[in-house]
Amino acid sequence: MPYSVKLKPPVPMPKNFALQQFGKSSKRVGKSTTNRVVIYTRVSTKEQADTNHSLELQKKRCLEHAIAHNYEVVEHFGGTYESAKDDGRKEFVRMLKFVQQPSNRISRIIVFSYDRFSRTGGEAIALITKLRGEGISVDAVTQQVDATTPEGQLFQSIQLLFGNFDNSLRARRAVAGTKERIRNGYWTARAPMGYTMSKQGNEQIIQVNPTGELLRQVFRMKLEDGLSNTQLLAWLRKRGVKMSKGLLGQTFRNPFYCGYIRHSSLDGAVIEGRHPALITPEQFLQLNRLQKQLENGHAHAKEISPLPLKHHVRCHRCGKPLTGYEVKAKKLWYYKCNTIGCKLNIGARQLHTAYRDLLREYTLLPHLIAPLKALTVTVFTQLNQEGAVEKKAVETSLKQAQNKLEKMENRYALGELDQAIYQKYSRKLIAEELEPLQATYQSLGSNLSNLENYTDFAVEMAANLLIMWEKSDLITRQKLQHMVHPNGIAFAPEIGLYRTGRQNTILAVISSLSDTNIQQKTGPTTIKRAKSGLVGPTGIEPVTC
Numbered sequence: 001m002p003y004s005v006k007l008k009p010p011v012p013m014p015k016n017f018a019l020q021q022f023g024k025s026s027k028r029v030g031k032s033t034t035n036r037v038v039i040y041t042r043v044s045t046k047e048q049a050d051t052n053h054s055l056e057l058q059k060k061r062c063l064e065h066a067i068a069h070n071y072e073v074v075e076h077f078g079g080t081y082e083s084a085k086d087d088g089r090k091e092f093v094r095m096l097k098f099v100q101q102p103s104n105r106i107s108r109i110i111v112f113s114y115d116r117f118s119r120t121g122g123e124a125i126a127l128i129t130k131l132r133g134e135g136i137s138v139d140a141v142t143q144q145v146d147a148t149t150p151e152g153q154l155f156q157s158i159q160l161l162f163g164n165f166d167n168s169l170r171a172r173r174a175v176a177g178t179k180e181r182i183r184n185g186y187w188t189a190r191a192p193m194g195y196t197m198s199k200q201g202n203e204q205i206i207q208v209n210p211t212g213e214l215l216r217q218v219f220r221m222k223l224e225d226g227l228s229n230t231q232l233l234a235w236l237r238k239r240g241v242k243m244s245k246g247l248l249g250q251t252f253r254n255p256f257y258c259g260y261i262r263h264s265s266l267d268g269a270v271i272e273g274r275h276p277a278l279i280t281p282e283q284f285l286q287l288n289r290l291q292k293q294l295e296n297g298h299a300h301a302k303e304i305s306p307l308p309l310k311h312h313v314r315c316h317r318c319g320k321p322l323t324g325y326e327v328k329a330k331k332l333w334y335y336k337c338n339t340i341g342c343k344l345n346i347g348a349r350q351l352h353t354a355y356r357d358l359l360r361e362y363t364l365l366p367h368l369i370a371p372l373k374a375l376t377v378t379v380f381t382q383l384n385q386e387g388a389v390e391k392k393a394v395e396t397s398l399k400q401a402q403n404k405l406e407k408m409e410n411r412y413a414l415g416e417l418d419q420a421i422y423q424k425y426s427r428k429l430i431a432e433e434l435e436p437l438q439a440t441y442q443s444l445g446s447n448l449s450n451l452e453n454y455t456d457f458a459v460e461m462a463a464n465l466l467i468m469w470e471k472s473d474l475i476t477r478q479k480l481q482h483m484v485h486p487n488g489i490a491f492a493p494e495i496g497l498y499r500t501g502r503q504n505t506i507l508a509v510i511s512s513l514s515d516t517n518i519q520q521k522t523g524p525t526t527i528k529r530a531k532s533g534l535v536g537p538t539g540i541e542p543v544t545c
Helices: 018-022 046-051 053-068 090-099 122-133 150-183 210-225 229-238 245-253 281-296 348-360 366-413 419-443 448-463 465-471 474-484 505-522
Strands: 036-043 072-081 108-111 137-140 195-200 203-208 260-262 270-272 313-315 323-327 332-336 345-347 489-492 496-499
Touching: 036 053, 036 090, 053 072, 053 108, 072 090, 122 137, 122 150, 203 210, 210 229, 210 245, 210 281, 210 474, 229 245, 229 474, 245 281, 332 348, 345 348, 348 465, 348 489, 348 496, 366 419, 366 448, 448 465, 465 474
Parallel strands: 036 072, 036 108, 108 137, 313 489
Antiparallel strands: 195 203, 260 270, 323 332, 332 345, 489 496
C-alpha cells in the first residue's frame, strides 16, 4: 500500500496574530476610488462645431450616463472641433493635465464613443493603459464595457484600433479625391499670399485680394523697372505688407502666380489652374531667367543712395554691372567692376557728371515741342497698329460673351432655366470667357483718343528729365534710368558713357530733334559727342540684360 500524506487546510490566523503586520494587501489596478468624473466632447470639423447638434447630443448623453451612475461631473472639456488623428489637441491636452492632477481626484473620463476620445490606435491604447494605472478609466456611453477585466480591455482596444483603421481608410479616400481635384485645376491647400479662398455652394472661389494687387505691381516693377528684391521689400513694407527676402524669392518661383498649379501628387507636372493669374506665363519665365542671371552674378546686400547708377551702368570690357564702395577716410564713393583682372574703377562724382551730360541730350527746347508732338503721334500710331487690330478682335469677342450672358439672364428671368443650371453655366461663362477677355482688353491699353494725354506727359517728362533725376529718391532715379535706357548703358574710360541697347522711343525722337537742331546751327563737324551716347566703340559688344 503506497504511502500517502493527507494535507490539512490552512487555519486562518486571528487578526491580532503577531505576524499579520508582515502580510501583503491585494492591489487592484484601475479600480476607481471616487465618483468624481469629467466629460470630453469633440467634433472633427468647424462646420460640425458651427451647427452644434453633434456636440450638444454628446454632452447630453454623457450627462445622462453620469446621473444614472451617481457620478459627480467636475468639469466639461472640448466642446469644439479637434481632429483626433493625433493626441496633441489643445482641449484634449488640457483635460489630461486636469485628470492627472492628484488633488482633483478624478476617477473617470466620460466620452460619447471611443473614437471621440482618440483615433490614434496603438497610441490611444498605451494612453488608456497609463491612465488605468493611475486609477482613471475611460467610459464610452455608446460602447459600455467593464474595462477592469481582460475581456473588457480587449474590447476597448479593438474599438480604438477600429477608429484608427477608419481614419486610415478616410485618409486614403481623401488623398485620392484631392489628387483628382488638383488634376482638374482646383487648389486644395491654403491659398498663397495675395489670394483669398472661399466657397459658393460646391464651387471653389479664389480671388485676388488687395495684397495680391500689390504683388502684381511688384512683378511689374521687377520686370519693367529692374528693381532689386531689397527695394521691392521696402516698397511693400511702406504699404503694410511684411515679407522676408526668402518668401519674396519663393513668390517669384511659384507658378501659381501665373495661373498654374504644382503639387507633389502631380509627379513633377505643372497644370493650368482655375484661379486668376497675376502675370502671364511668359512674364513668369522672363522673371525667373532674370533671377538666375542675378544669382549667377555677385550678391549685393543693399542698395545705396549715393550710387544710383549701380547695376545700371556696365563695364565696357566684360559687360558686368558696376558695383560700388566707399573710401571712408575721404568720404568718397566709387563705382567698380568686380570681375577679376578688369580693374575698372571710377569716382561716383565723375560718373554722375557724365550721366548728367547724357541726360542733357534729351532736353527738350521750347521751339521743339510742336515737332515732337507731331513725331510722337506718328510713332505711337505705327507702334500701336498691330495692337489696335488685336484690341478690336478682343472687343468683338468680349461683346459676344456679354451677349451670351445677357441671353442666359433673360432665359432665367422668363423661367426657361432653373436656378441651378443658370448658376452653373453663368459662372462658367464668366470665369472661362468674360473675365479673361476683360483682362486681355485692359492689358492692351488705351485707344488713340488718349494720345494727347500721353504726348503732354512725354513733353513734361522730357523738359524736366535732368531735374527729376537730380532731385528724386533712389527708387525714382532708378525708374527714370530704366525708362530712358531699358537695357542699361556702358562706361569706357576712353569715351565715357554710351548706350548698349534700345532706348526709350519718345526720348530717341527728342535726341534726334536735338541733334538736327544742333547741326542746323553749327554744322555736322562740331558735334563730336552727339552720337557718342547712342553707339559703342568699334568691336565692343558688352553683354546686355
